[in-house]
Amino acid sequence: MLQKAQIFSLDLQTAVNQQQGPYYFLLFSTCKWSSYIVHMDKSLMPKAFASHEIWYSTTINSVKTQNLESSPSLIYTYDHTFHGFSALLSKDELESIKKSPGFVSAYSDRKVTLDTTHTSEFLSLNPTTGLWPASDYGKDVIIGLIDTGIWPESASFKDDGMSEIPSRWKGTCEVGQEFNASNCNLKLIGARYFNKGVIAGNPNITLSMNSARDTEGHGTHTSSTAAGNYVEGVSYYGYASGTARGMAPKARLAMYKVLWDEGGYASDVLAGMDQAVADGVDIISISLGFDDLPLYEDPIAIASFGAMERGVLVSCSAGNGYPDLGYLHNGSPWVLTVAAGSIDRRPSGRLILGNGLSLTGWTMFPAKAFVKDVPLFYSKNVSDCETAEQLALVPTDAVIICYNKYSAALEMLSFVSNSDAVAGIIISDDQSLYEFNKFPYPGVVISPEQGLEVIKYAQTTSKPTATITFQETFLGTKPAPVVAAYSCRGPSGSNPSILKPDIMAPGTLVVAAWSPNVHSSIIWPNIELSSDFTAITGTSMACPHVSGIAALLKGAHPEWSPAAIRSAIMTTANPLDNTQQQIRDVGTDFDAATPLAMGAGQVDPNRALNPGLIYDATTQDYVNFLCANNFTRNQIYTITRSNNNCSTPSSDLNYPSFISLYNSTLASNTVVTTVDYFTRTVTNVGDGAATYKAKVEAPKGAVVTVSPDTLVFEKRYEKLSYSISIAFTGDKNGTVTFGSLTWIEENSKNTVRSPIVVSPYVNQWE
Template sequence: MMGLKLYFALVFLCSLLFGPVIAEDGKVHIVYMGSLSHNNREDLVTSHLEVLSSVLESPRHAKQSLVRSYTYAFNGFAAVLSKEQATTLVGKPGVLSVFPDTVLNLHTTHSWDYLEKDLSMPGFSYRKPKSSGTDIILGFLDTGIWPEAASFSDKGMGPVPSRWKGACVKGENFNVSNCNRKIIGARYYSGGEDDDLKKNSKPKSIWPESRTARDYQGHGTYTAATAAGSFVDNANYNGLANGTARGGSASSSTRIAMYRVCGLDYGCPGVQILAAFDDAVKDGVDIVSISIGVRSSNQADFVKDAIAIGAFHATQKGILVVSSAGNEGPDSQTVVNAAPWIFTVGATSIDREFLSNVVLGNGKIIKGKGITMSNLSHSAVHPLVYAGSIPDKSSYPVAASNCLLDSLDASKAKGNVVVCIANDTAASRYIMKLAVQDAGGIGMVVVEDIQIFEAFDYGTFPATAVSKTSATEIFSYIKSNRNPVATITLTEVVTNYIPAPVIASFSSRGPGGLTQNILKPDISAPGVNIIAAWNPPNQSDEDTVVSEMTPSTFNMMSGTSVAVPHVTGAAAFVKSINPTWSSSAIRSALMTTAIVRNNMGKLLTNESDIPGTPFDFGAGVVNPIGALQPGLVYETSIDDYFHFLCNYGLDSENIKIIAANESYKCPSGVNADLISNMNYPSIAISKLGIKNGSTTISRSVTNFVPEQAPTYKVTIDAPPGLNVKVSPEILHFSKTSKKLSFNVVFTPTNVATKGYAFGTLVWSDGKHNVRSPFAVNMV
């Protein structure tokens, strides 16, 4: 082995003289080789070069091709390969999958008070949190961090935990001193090259980007502050919603490690995401937060998905991975990051709204939503016109109604408040605003239902958004008056808004595209109009700050990206008080105690006031306080995930590579339907025959109140057409029996209809209510 290493070194020196020879059609590919059988990095890199050299012309070309070796969390590497070379590699011993690097995208204060108090959750005083003495390290795979933000103050924090093995990497405009006792780690991945390789070859970056952990986009700063930011008084968004900002785990024992995997110009490459997972495991993080994903139409298999691979091996090491469900709602089957070892998060609103109303000439007030520092008269004296009635000569009425650029007749729009209908996806609210302004309009009313819950910032331009139902009054008034007039009011921040929470329209929905026998998303959290730390003025991408006012160091965002750090912070809070709990125990506790009713006492609804299902909100809205005392927990083991992969269709030889266990063998009789039996806190069945169909699902629960021997009784809420029976109906725990099992039998009745039916089963001992949703597709 040592001789081979020397040979590779000598060949590499020759390559510096003669230059690289890499296929012209070469692209970065990821070669996944499963779990680590040993942890000797030098030997692993050498083995990766051996594999590469078997399909390239020589070891010299292998050295030139290698981009990064993964040697801490799992076994694999990234290399520049032609399609033919990649195909040849698939058949090599120990290679599980080879796939082109994919560029993934970001899923882009009061919210914590709302979760802990306003949803009737008995809370603690967070002004002076009681530290458990347990340091929790959160790893963020994101756009970097702005370390000077007040949310990252380390005042009152103790020394960096001795178990931390990470680094604060110096980069452009980022020094080691930018880290502190709050931000204890910061890494960047410019071009994806391996650090060891860069020391020798200094290869050209695959993605041109400044080499720094500093955040020039704001997203990473925002997510880290939302999950673990320190207290900041007088935080607001351009003077609105003033209050105290803090993270969900604002304890003095919560630390941040940032792994910059995304850039302004190139997105978030999978090769860098895997490198960050690899480092996070080595560094010693407890929870990984990753608000990144692909579009649902581009989902790859679990062994060809960078996030799924990285998350699997992080989970193997006891790390909880929290990720976003995606922003493709309200369409069904759009949820991503849906592997069972990923904690998948959807988004909901909170009880705070930013209202800017439309006042008509007849005195009627139409409720509108948006942020505007309007300078219009308080009286309804401004001419009001429908955009579709004033198209430009070179445009069509349908384009004008959507207020597309250059679609409006300026002579008829000038001086008017223009009513636009948001039916065209090409017309964002920003584009509409520009179109109306360019045509001389003095204000704008946007008619929409999908994005109305997101308070768009129109700056000083008078504008607001109203629902299509509310807009009927506006159109009726315009038609019935020869000279209709209106005005738009200044933005007013309203709390205790009802109903709340509401399922965000953009939040991706289940069932999962790769398997419908796991219920996804897992849980929901605030993800609409949330305020958190941001980059200082003029330090963000120019398209990020739409407001014409001086931007503050706090920003307001919506997306499942925003929901993820809420769950990350909640998980960190639970773990800080229960440091011995496993990642699956924390997930179970958060899921079975989640909230499924709004502040009106009704089942969570969508933006159209239609009751939602677990495919919309998972187990419910995260309840950090309730999760501290879950009563019973569904613990999912790594073996459960191996069995899942067997039932999913991988054979024993592949699982041996993933598990690094030559003796592993898939159970007999594997099939996709058995995935439903994985010990998960929710239940999903992809097909249940209406005629003579019956399915039995098994589960085990562990008593997490060890000093007690409780008795739990089950309550079932089954939908019409489905009979659900649990056996046994009573679980008697003792001091010696901490874990008990039960079966759930699902049987269609004579009134069953095709399609998904939803319900819940709840185990209760009079104090704890352990709630599990189920989804059954009757066919």
């Protein structure tokens, strides 16, 4: 049976752009049976069955035929985040299942595609004040990672200073290939692996590592970023040296390995999330996602709804791809969706010319190379550094200057590596360069402005020379953060009426633990280097930062719901960079970043500790939202697992942001006024009575009205509501405009900010 290929990406930019980790594609299948995920209405289970497992098994057995080529078999049963099972079925057997009592919906299992030392300081976490001491560094909060596994011997997972495991924990350390129960400890309290889906989809495969051990590095990196213990003396080959630690150093970790060297399937992801909730995690961190799927077929959206019902916050990456609108995944309103930005740290080298001029450039060459007083070579005929003929003109033992405004810096460096040059000076203003960790040949990248001085020196000096030093790091670089070019933008195709992403966190060249059996850098042409820590890039790296911060907030405010934690993180975010200007976007040539790229802004952990007001939401609120958005009863049941009451549908979810969509297919000279109305309810979580006044920064071309514009709370936990209208008049030419609504507390520093976006409706699925 032919199946449509679906992309399920692990949000690691380097996996695609630097061949770091496998990259899988779903091949079309001609098998007579395939894996399906089936949703059932557990309330209709006949009383004759003692458990849902027996009911599901009996249902599958009832559709078996005499056809020996067909062999329906159960893969997983699910009961915590949704009700149902996955099974290997023929098309006819699936049709028979659909006629069984309690059937809700079914869809094909989908194959997977693989999509620190300074960040805590960059985010202002410190041991004396704020969120770290208030939460006791996340003590006893349990973070579940849905990922590629874990390298338990990493120093980031030592349990020094950890107390006994909380008695509420129900998980286990599952024994497997090269993984024993003793690999877990007071920090890594659980490790499980789920591979029935990938085996069912590939019956003849032999898994290279049939256990929770990480053979790709991704899961080890995300785990240590979220909650790694303190490790001193860490660096990436001499760059970014310091003490590594996760956002929540005292939190517990549990790994649920669902992705394999041989691929991965949605059924395994569902099984991992289902088990994580059953085991008792408080936070789920999942740096992967499904592209181009409606909410009722997106396994992460479905499982995270069940997790939310159990009080578990799910933190997801926004995805890696293009800076164009509408490619974001994980747009469910009940998850926290994280975009990626840069850090104020730059790995560097120093270029010193023979005349004494010293310039700082960018390099990540992973060694302390010896390039001292080497002849400097520049020729207009060779400066492109592109062809073999040009490179043949380069003298042996020289430093070559390359300047080609049409080529990326790393492309020019690769050309230099094929010459006799000792090193290369690359002149480039390619900003995306700073997102990658590969620098396989000695060299340094400098700006065009710096390059003019270097070229002038080379042309006017009889015997020009150059010295390059490596393994330097500069902190406090400006501007920072900037939105990364690879970070996917909203609106989400699955749910455009909710502004996504929610928040931005560090994702570019994040240093964290790594699996030492996976190369972390390379020296040309074929020397692969191993390290216990590496610097990699992606929204995968941003997500666990926020997962760890959510764990800190859970530790400080155990009574807060997932929606309350998300609200505190969003409404206290910072939309400004370290120059106190609007955060810029690398993907749009450093224009001001819109909330469709960065959400509410850069996460600010300490301010999130005391947000003043929160926007909370219940399970029924989400159900009402689904009811109002043209979902069928079966589709709603698939997500919610119950026949919830749709008597009060409302598309106006109590969310801490606002998005007004317009039809961009109208002629560019068409001027139309659109008006959207919203109602929000805020809860006072301050110390007592408080008065807040509204401050509006309206998007260009919009009129924003708030009523009332003053909220007077008489006591803590009091709830008050307000309404807001956004009237937009202008050319519907695809422009995104944005502003904000900020509630400012009188006689206090509390400000509660919500981004406002007016955007064209974008559907990349069409």
